[in-house]
Amino acid sequence: MLRDSVAHRDAGRRRATALTRAALAETLLGLGHLEEACAHWNVFLDQTPHLGSAQVDRALTRPRASLRPYRHHQHAALLWRRVRAISTSSQPT
Numbered sequence: 001m002l003r004d005s006v007a008h009r010d011a012g013r014r015r016a017t018a019l020t021r022a023a024l025a026e027t028l029l030g031l032g033h034l035e036e037a038c039a040h041w042n043v044f045l046d047q048t049p050h051l052g053s054a055q056v057d058r059a060l061t062r063p064r065a066s067l068r069p070y071r072h073h074q075h076a077a078l079l080w081r082r083v084r085a086i087s088t089s090s091q092p093t
Contacts, residue, residue: 015056018047022059029066038067038075045082060087 025040041063048056063083070076 014047015051015053018044018051019055019059021047022062026062026066034070034073035075038079041079042082045079045086048086 021040021044025037025044028034028037028040044059048060060083064080064087067076067080067083071080
């Protein structure tokens with residue numbers, strides 16, 4: 001269902017699409033589909049700089065915790081570092 005939602009979302013609904021991608025990534029990871037989950041989280045991360053939302057900010061914290069057990073896997077390690085960089089750059093100084 002989440003895959004269908006992402007595929008059929010209106011292009012103007014960027015926040016909803018990004019949040020759906022994050023939810024899909026979490027679901028896929030829970031099912032053991034690490035690489036596919038990472039792919040969806042990467043698309044989510046591509047969209048986050050254009051979105052200002054508390055929901056997006058909360059969704060941005062979940063990949064790091066979720067991927068911690070997989071941090072030695074190539075795809076997960078790259079994504080984990082990307083999330084960390086985005087989180088660090090978006091924090092107020």
